[in-house]
Amino acid sequence: MEALITVLPGDGIGPEVCSAGTEVLQAVATKYGHRFEYSEQLIGGAGIDAEMDPFPAATKSSCAESDAVLLGAVGGPKWSDPNATIRPEQGLLALRAAMGVFANIRPVKILDELAEASPIKRDRLNGVDIVVIRELTGGIYFGEKTRTKDSASDLCIYHRHEVERIVRVAANLARSRRGKLCSIDKANVLESSRFWRDVTVTTMEAEFADVELEHMLVDAAAMHLINRPADFDVMVTENMFGDILTDEASMLAGSMGMLPSASLGESKCGLYEPIHGSAPDIAGRGIANPCGMIASTALLLRHSLGLDDEAADVEAAIRHVISAGVRTADIAGPGDSPVTTTEMANAIIQQLR
Numbered sequence: 001m002e003a004l005i006t007v008l009p010g011d012g013i014g015p016e017v018c019s020a021g022t023e024v025l026q027a028v029a030t031k032y033g034h035r036f037e038y039s040e041q042l043i044g045g046a047g048i049d050a051e052m053d054p055f056p057a058a059t060k061s062s063c064a065e066s067d068a069v070l071l072g073a074v075g076g077p078k079w080s081d082p083n084a085t086i087r088p089e090q091g092l093l094a095l096r097a098a099m100g101v102f103a104n105i106r107p108v109k110i111l112d113e114l115a116e117a118s119p120i121k122r123d124r125l126n127g128v129d130i131v132v133i134r135e136l137t138g139g140i141y142f143g144e145k146t147r148t149k150d151s152a153s154d155l156c157i158y159h160r161h162e163v164e165r166i167v168r169v170a171a172n173l174a175r176s177r178r179g180k181l182c183s184i185d186k187a188n189v190l191e192s193s194r195f196w197r198d199v200t201v202t203t204m205e206a207e208f209a210d211v212e213l214e215h216m217l218v219d220a221a222a223m224h225l226i227n228r229p230a231d232f233d234v235m236v237t238e239n240m241f242g243d244i245l246t247d248e249a250s251m252l253a254g255s256m257g258m259l260p261s262a263s264l265g266e267s268k269c270g271l272y273e274p275i276h277g278s279a280p281d282i283a284g285r286g287i288a289n290p291c292g293m294i295a296s297t298a299l300l301l302r303h304s305l306g307l308d309d310e311a312a313d314v315e316a317a318i319r320h321v322i323s324a325g326v327r328t329a330d331i332a333g334p335g336d337s338p339v340t341t342t343e344m345a346n347a348i349i350q351q352l353r
């Protein structure tokens with residue numbers, strides 16, 4: 001097949017992991033006889049530096065014409081003055097809004113071999129296989145903001161259709177797995193959470209009576225994620241709770257560097273990015289773990305291009321290389337000699353061939 005993919009390297013380690021990602025996509029194209037074209041564009045700090053715009057018009061139109069978008073990371077100390085009016089993160093939020101990708105899917109699955117890399121005790125990790133569905137284009141991230149000299153506010157607002165559509169995504173996924181959905185909120189305090197809970201219940205009763213629904217308060221969820229992570233299957237939650245809980249959940253997998261994400265909307269064109277950030281502390285040294293990005297390319301192949309076998313092939317290659325003991329610094333144990341970003345990517349590509 002032919003596909004056009006917009007590639008947004010962004011900042012920090014973004015460009016390093018992005019080139020690993022596109023090389024893997026190229027290896028897949030060669031192996032299976034596909035033709036992928038790439039349109040590299042600016043986002044985040046890179047956009048600010050070049051054009052004073054974290055989401056330039058050319059980036060927006062390229063994404064609109066593409067079959068999928070692959071993103072590295074945005075942000076870094078260079079642009080992090082809290083008083084700055086233009087910030088890299090605005091580019092990512094504008095991109096998510098422009099693409100209408102309201103459902104952020106963050107799978108947290110633990111490779112047995114990496115259990116030692118996790119700060120959590122090994123016995124807690126057996127059988128952990130969670131998918132967090134984070135609402136991505138609403139809530140406090142996008143509500144009205146105010147600022148005066150002596151006060152500031154961020155509005156957390158959800159509309160019925162926004163809750164309904166994210167619950168549908170999560171419930172459909174739950175149906176294809178253990179038939180169990182856990183909705184996370186703060187309904188004991190927040191009105192927006194009580195609304196979220198009501199709409200969730202109504203939607204589930206009307207359309208997903210076969211899926212078991214549980215509600216959990218976000219503070220308790222944060223605790224149970226560490227205490228008994230294997231009990232979770234599909235979790236659905238609002239934008240900011242999902243942001244926080246997925247960083248926490250990533251530690252179960254040993255390193256944020258391992259985890260992919262897919263952001264999907266009504267159209268086939270999704271946004272794919274590793275869940276890690278720009279990691280300015282290690283940027284430019286070629287030591288970042290490209291596995292989260294490479295796993296994100298697998299999600300791209302599956303969800304936007306419908307190439308299920310190719311996606312499974314990439315995921316199997318990652319698992320194989322990790323089983324063979326190849327480790328970047330973030331997942332290396334005391335006895336391992338860590339490989340570089342390129343070496344890890346090449347090992348995965350070699351396995352694919």
Ligand code: IPM
Pocket residue numbers: 074075089092093243275
């Ligand atoms: C993420 C990031 C972003 C978010 C930032 C960079 C705006 O933390 O993708 O999780 O908060 O959504």
Ligand code: MN
Pocket residue numbers: 243244247
């Ligand atoms: Mn985050």
